[in-house]
Amino acid sequence: MSSIALEVRDVSTSFGENLIHDRISCTVYQNEIYALLGGSGSGKSTLMREMILLERPDSGTIRIFGQDLSTITPIEALKLRRSWGVLFQSGALFSSLTVGENIALLYKEYTDLPPNLIQELVNLKINLVGLPLHAKHLYPSELSGGMVKRAALARALALDPKLLFLDEPTSGLDPLSARQFDELILQLRDLLGLTVIMVTHDLDTIHHIIDRFTLLGNKKAIAEGTLKEVLQVDHPIIDYFFQKGSHGITR
């Protein structure tokens, strides 16, 4: 196994009285596609928000590339934020900018590359995620759901991140687009050396591209490992989540 990209140790979180995470741990190795799974309300999105510094756990540590997020300084945090890309479920493209401007914004803020190279890079990223080139001049409100996802992925990939966080990347896509999206992520991982962490519900995605995952349920991390390893474990939530038997997924 290669070295550790992200490590969660004994993380507990509660919103007021409501306990979300009870001492959760998991480990993501470099260059793998890792998933956080669980039913609705199992706290997987919250865990991801804690990983990307949008929320803080009550206790426990999260380390990304060895950097402890609880003791991170603002400068280190900025550096870390530039080394990852985040794809939000709804895309979260800036609605007042065109797709091209959404992507170019990162280059303009963080690099001093000449404008024609920036335009070339924008074209490149748009092409990379499979959008037609004219989409560059469109506003997010003029795009279909699938195109919004792709545009948001292009923005997440703008700075060639090492780490890619995806929040339900295939939700709202038709099955064919969803498989293409999976294929794209797989290719990007192989060629750009990405580590991908995603929250997903899509069983096809889990089957085809996920290397390892953690299943959250009952506020705890129930199981961690490859699909084969997890299916060995006997637990009602695992049976329920993978609908063992009913859909042809067997041990």
Next chain:
Amino acid sequence: MQTRIPASFSVIEDKEKTTLVCSGSWTIEYLHEVAEALEGLHPRSNVIWDIAAISDIDSSGVALWHMSNEAFKCQGYHYSTINAREEYTHLYRLLYPEPLHQEPPRTYPSWIYIIGQASYRIYTRLLSFLAFFGEAFVIFFYTLRYPHLIRYRSIGAHILETGARALPIIAISAFLIGVVVAYQSVVQLQKFGADIFIVDMIGISLTRELAPLITAIVVAGRSGSAFTAQIGAMKMTQEIDAMKTMGFDPFTFLVWPRVIALMIVMPLLIFFADMVGILGGMVIAATQSHLSFTEFLHRLQGALALKHYLIGIAKGPFFAFLIAFVGTYRGFQVSMNTESIGQYTTKSVVNAIFLVIACDALFSVLLTELKL
């Protein structure tokens, strides 16, 4: 992580070829200088890239390489690359699977087209306003026929929000306007020994003109903008679409409750502003010109004809109608981006204040001609 050295290249020229020997990290942070250098590079023969010594490359490095090659091609030279590692080739294939389609050059329309387009836009906006206005009144007459459709509870809530909750700010504004008018008048009137006319001055100017206007401006800024923002946010989150699909008419649910509530509340607010404004004037009259409250009120009964007060109050529903209508109309115009909420809220307040002042001017001319 290994330490990285910035990207660089050196040029070796001989008779047949120009060799670019590249080294360092061709990644986004380290690319700035070579990008500029490559832009200024004009080879005199075919180009060979030797990329054996580069430590790593990312998509921006590949893009730069590709762009430079395009430039060499334009100058009539071939290019080739030697010593590329396999993963670099893969990366290039991923990024440039086939020749990227060249963007068609953007064409700029002629001035006639621009004028035509602008005129057409104004025309469609006028139509959309008329459509809004028309639909609102169709719904209005429809609800008059079926009065159980009127949203009394919603009207009540808006009366509380736009009326009762606006009292403090209106009190302060009206009081200060009373103070200002009284102060300025006292100085001028004292020159003629006509101190007592301050009562006429305050009584008439406040009740007839200033109190309605100030109230309308405060309400436009406070409630008109809120109407636009509320409806605009509902439009962005598709709540209005959801309402329509459930058969809730946006005009009965959103527009008319606000318009009617404001039309009920506005005359009351103007009355309140009259009272507080006159109080402000009385305080100044008492302190600056030693006119006691009793004397002031006694004089006011003679000086202030009922018609001035009534005209001021009567303006209320008209102003309210304009403010509420513009506010809600602009709300429905908000499109699916966050910037437009701010844009239309600003427009709604500016339009409402302009319309109120225009309407007031119309009243002035009309009533003077009617000798009122």
